[in-house]
Structure formats: C-alpha cells, structure tokens
Amino acid sequence: MKTSHIVAATVGTVAVAAVGYALYFDSKRRSDPEFRRKLKKERKRAQKQQKEEEQKIAAKTTATVEEVLASIKDEDFPTSMEAREKFCMEQLSAGEALFTRGPEGYEMAAVCFFKALKVYPAPAELVMVYQKTIPPEVFTLVMSMLSMDVQKKQEKYFTVFPPKEMNVKIGELPEGVTADGQKVVRRGLIATKDFAAGETIYSETPIISGLEPSLEGGEFCHYCMKQIVGEETKVPCSTCTKVVFCSETCEKSAATEFHTVLCTHDTEDASRPERALFDYSKDSNRKYPEMLAKFLAKMVHEETLNTGEEYNLFDHIERLRYLEIRPSEAEEKEIALLKAALGAKIPGIEEFINEERYLTLKGKLLYNAYGLSTSLDAERNVEASPENNRSVHDGPLVGAGFYRVTSYMSHSCEPNTKVAFAEHDNKLSIVAARDVKVGDELHVGFIKNGTLTTEERRQALFQDYRFKCMCPMCETTD
Ligand SMILES: [Zn+2]
Ligand SMILES: [Zn+2]
Ligand SMILES: [Zn+2]
Structure with a gap:
C-alpha cells in the first residue's frame, strides 16, 4: 500500500x-x-x-x-x-x-x-x-x-499519587487467601509520618460535590456547599434562580466547571434537557445523577485547559472501587437525561455515556462518596436522599462529596481517623483519632457505630457496601 x-x-x-x-x-x-x-x-x-x-x-x-x-x-x-x-x-x-x-x-x-x-x-x-x-x-x-x-x-x-505533602500513600494490603490459595490484596491508605491524636493528616477538596436536592437554591452554596450566612452575602446565579452561591468566586468556578452547561436558565419549558435533569433530581430526591453530570462537564473543562497534568479526572477515579449495580428503569432514565443535558454542548459525549460506563460511575459514587456535614445549625432537618454515603456525623448531612484520596480509605468500626469539615465547606480533612505511626493503615467509619451490635454493623455494611467487616472490633466481639 x-x-x-x-x-x-x-x-x-x-x-x-x-x-x-x-x-x-x-x-x-x-x-x-x-x-x-x-x-x-x-x-x-x-x-x-x-x-x-x-x-x-x-x-x-x-x-x-x-x-x-x-x-x-x-x-x-x-x-x-x-x-x-x-x-x-x-x-x-x-x-x-x-x-x-x-x-x-x-x-x-x-x-x-x-x-x-x-x-x-x-x-x-x-x-x-x-x-x-x-x-x-x-x-x-x-x-x-x-x-x-x-x-x-x-x-x-x-x-x-497521592502527592507527598498529603502524608499518605496508597498501599496494597493482604486480605487473606482464596479457596485455591491465591493471595488477595486490597488497596488502602498508609500514613507516611507519625501523627498525634487530634492532628490533621491531610485535607482535600472534592472532585465533585452536590447538595441534597431539597437544599438547592436556599441557604447553601451550590459550589462549595457552605452555609450562606445573611441574605446580603448570597450570590445568585447570573442566569437562573435555581441555585445560589456563597461568593463571586464560587459562582465563577461553578460556571466555568459545570454550571454553564447545566444551568436551567429558569426555563418554563419542562422538556428542556437542563430543566428535565433538575426536575428529576428534585422529584426523585437523588443528587448523584446531577453530580455525575457535573463530573462529566468538569472532566471536559479540565481537558480543554490543557494543564499538562499527566493524570486527569478520569484517571483518578478509574482505579477506585465501585458497587456493581443492575440497570433499572431509573438508570435508563438518568442516562437519557444526561445525554440530553450534556449532548448539545459537548460533542461526542453521548457515545461516551453508555450504559456500562454510567453504571460504573454511579457505582463509584455509591461506594466512595462521603456525607457532607457543613451546616452551622446542628438541629437542621434535612430530607435525606436514599443514596449511600460514608458518614458517621451526628450533625445533619447537606450533601455528598467525591474525593480522590479519601476514597481509598478503608472502613473500621473503631477507626484511627475521623472526617472533619473544619471550614464548614466541602474541604474534607482527615484527623488522627488516636496516635498514628508511620506505616499504619488509616481507617474511617463508613457508618455510624452508635450502639449497634457486631451483627447489626456487619449487616448495615453488607447492605450498603457489600463487604463483611473483619475489623478488630467485629472479630473480637462476636
Ligand atoms: Zn461557596
Ligand atoms: Zn444557573
Ligand atoms: Zn467492624
């Protein structure tokens, strides 16, 4: 030729x-x-x-x-x-x-x-x-x-990855052997320094976060999830009344990363794709489909910046575990909504959002997302969505965040670290709950421990995360 x-x-x-x-x-x-x-x-x-x-x-x-x-x-x-x-x-x-x-x-x-x-x-x-x-x-x-x-x-x-300054590395840890003697390993986070109880090990901002649908457009920032104190500081979206921001900075960041693509523009026409996605979130009280739309828009935005970063958003989440979900009518509808909402503005994305990829992405949110506890009002009553998130907070949850590093954290019913939102926004900090030595694996609690028995904890974890907890507490208090 x-x-x-x-x-x-x-x-x-x-x-x-x-x-x-x-x-x-x-x-x-x-x-x-x-x-x-x-x-x-x-x-x-x-x-x-x-x-x-x-x-x-x-x-x-x-x-x-x-x-x-x-x-x-x-x-x-x-x-x-x-x-x-x-x-x-x-x-x-x-x-x-x-x-x-x-x-x-x-x-x-x-x-x-x-x-x-x-x-x-x-x-x-x-x-x-x-x-x-x-x-x-x-x-x-x-x-x-x-x-x-x-x-x-x-x-x-x-x-x-993760960067050295985060004081953790991702390690492969033994997790028993299979019936035919094959070693099983899992990934976990290992401390690269000693920490005393109460010290912050690292902080990170999420890849993407989302408010509980019932809070959208009210008192919480659509970008950083912070509670907005005082009407005068509230920054509305310049093209809709459906979401609000705590600052001009958040409004701009949201607009460039995803909101320009997803803004409803207060359209009266319920068949408009952005409006249809917004309505679906409210009606079904589910935030993950919209978070995935934000994620995809942000991924495209990041690529157009051409920052020269070797690993992009997709690379970061590719290795994360996910819950396998069987496609139901809901997922079919969500895929159609996302294709319509993003398709007109992002050429090529309709083919990208196929069923397999959508289910995997949603499974990653279900397995890895953390509940956000940023409300200044501890008594606030929030209608919780039925979607999984890792959380042991006593305060009300206002939404969920999806994090690059903290997603690798494993569960323990008696964890050596805890999750904190020190600035009452979606920046998550991992704080040593007791002294941590270099080389120790770090754990958080995925569920609230409270007064649950071992059997109840194992059941809850199995239901939401599909693993049998083998942490020291579960193993010693049968
Ligand atoms: Zn904000
Ligand atoms: Zn808007
Ligand atoms: Zn346990």
Whole structure:
C-alpha cells in the first residue's frame, strides 16, 4: 500500500477530530478498560497469526520495546491540535517508507507508527487501519509498544499519587487467601509520618460535590456547599434562580466547571434537557445523577485547559472501587437525561455515556462518596436522599462529596481517623483519632457505630457496601 493510502484512510477521522472534544474522548478510551480489552484482543489475534515468527523474535522484541519506550519522551510530542495532526502524518509517511525497505526497516517503522498512534485522535480506528495495511511483524511490534506504554502509565500512577505533602500513600494490603490459595490484596491508605491524636493528616477538596436536592437554591452554596450566612452575602446565579452561591468566586468556578452547561436558565419549558435533569433530581430526591453530570462537564473543562497534568479526572477515579449495580428503569432514565443535558454542548459525549460506563460511575459514587456535614445549625432537618454515603456525623448531612484520596480509605468500626469539615465547606480533612505511626493503615467509619451490635454493623455494611467487616472490633466481639 502506498503512503497516500494510509494517509487517505486516516484523513476522514482527522477531519472529524478537529472538533475539539473528540480528541479528548479518545484519550479517555485509550485508558478505558474497554479499549484495553479490545487492544488485548487485537494483540492476541496478531500473536496467533505470527506465533512462530514471534517466538523467534520474542525476547528481542521485549528488549527493543522497552528501549524504544525509554527513548521516547513526552516532550517529543506536539501539543496543539494542528501540530499533532501534522506530526501524525509525518510519522505515518516515515513509517511506511521504512517498512517498504524490508525487515531491516521494521523496528524503526514500528516506532513511527507507535508515535503516530500516541497523538492520533482516534487510536482504536488507527489500529484497525494498521492491521490492514502494515506487515504483521511491524503490527505486532506496534501493539507491544502500545500495550507496554499503557501498562507503564498504570504502574506509575501510585508512585506520583497521592502527592507527598498529603502524608499518605496508597498501599496494597493482604486480605487473606482464596479457596485455591491465591493471595488477595486490597488497596488502602498508609500514613507516611507519625501523627498525634487530634492532628490533621491531610485535607482535600472534592472532585465533585452536590447538595441534597431539597437544599438547592436556599441557604447553601451550590459550589462549595457552605452555609450562606445573611441574605446580603448570597450570590445568585447570573442566569437562573435555581441555585445560589456563597461568593463571586464560587459562582465563577461553578460556571466555568459545570454550571454553564447545566444551568436551567429558569426555563418554563419542562422538556428542556437542563430543566428535565433538575426536575428529576428534585422529584426523585437523588443528587448523584446531577453530580455525575457535573463530573462529566468538569472532566471536559479540565481537558480543554490543557494543564499538562499527566493524570486527569478520569484517571483518578478509574482505579477506585465501585458497587456493581443492575440497570433499572431509573438508570435508563438518568442516562437519557444526561445525554440530553450534556449532548448539545459537548460533542461526542453521548457515545461516551453508555450504559456500562454510567453504571460504573454511579457505582463509584455509591461506594466512595462521603456525607457532607457543613451546616452551622446542628438541629437542621434535612430530607435525606436514599443514596449511600460514608458518614458517621451526628450533625445533619447537606450533601455528598467525591474525593480522590479519601476514597481509598478503608472502613473500621473503631477507626484511627475521623472526617472533619473544619471550614464548614466541602474541604474534607482527615484527623488522627488516636496516635498514628508511620506505616499504619488509616481507617474511617463508613457508618455510624452508635450502639449497634457486631451483627447489626456487619449487616448495615453488607447492605450498603457489600463487604463483611473483619475489623478488630467485629472479630473480637462476636
Ligand atoms: Zn461557596
Ligand atoms: Zn444557573
Ligand atoms: Zn467492624
């Protein structure tokens, strides 16, 4: 196949990709389990075809691939859309020129094709083009590079996250063995310093938070969840009366991150998608669907900022545990509402919000979200939504927040830390409940302990979080 053919086969997709967000969604797919599965499948196929050939070169391939990946730096890749497109085309042409020289050009050709794939807006499609157009030996090499690259990025995550100044790391902890003797590990948060009882270990702001629907538009800030004291300090949304803010800063942040996309503009037309989503939250008394809409809008916003951060919002939540939920009518409706509310403003998102992804995201909120206790009035009566959240607070809950680091915290009925909202907003602090030594695993309580018996606690935890609590308190007081 001539260079012009490969280029021609890809031009159509490049043109589509010029619509900004497409690039973003594909980079999501690249780190998506679904895409990795496909990748694996493709690689398997290629491996089967090339088994004999590959065995001969297997050892050499791994060494080559490692060498190649080590030599490629992030700085090698252009950042602007136009420059990336040009770079991609150059690599494709160079790759093809190299492999037409025969086997001695294969390795270098594979490097070019791999580089093109790294910047190409729709890598999955390009892989399919490769499969049809480049020699199988080269294809296998490219796939090995891609798969090792994805794996490396995965492994590197926990070496750079959480940031050192948070005084915790994410560790793999033993959790018994399976029936056939396989070790089971789970992730948990480990202290990297000693702390005395009462000291704050770290604080973090949420990825996203949401008010209980009944409080929306009243006394609480739609952005930071703070109680607004005094009518005069209340900042209304500039385009609706459905939400309020505690400050201009919160109003601006909300507008740029998600509210411009989700604002109802006080429309009278109940069929307008933003209004339909708002009404659904109020009528069903559920805040998670709207929180997910905010999350998706924020994720897109973050990407358009092009901050150069290696891991984006989606990367942060990808590794988190989630509750498996079976799709019901409610979820079907929620998916349709989100697609409609976001679809018109964010091209490509409708395909992104498929059933599997929505259920996983919702499952992550259900498993990881913390109840927010920011009300200054301890006696406040709030109509609680039926959605799970981790909370042991005595005060009323005004909403829930979804946190990058604290989501890794495990439960204990006698935890060594507690959750605090020191500034009465959605910034969550983890405070040592007793002395904590470096290397200790940190725990919080997911449920209120109170006067529950072991059996009752285990039942409550199993119902909401589907695990049997094996904490020291449960194990010793049967
Ligand atoms: Zn605020
Ligand atoms: Zn508004
Ligand atoms: Zn327990």
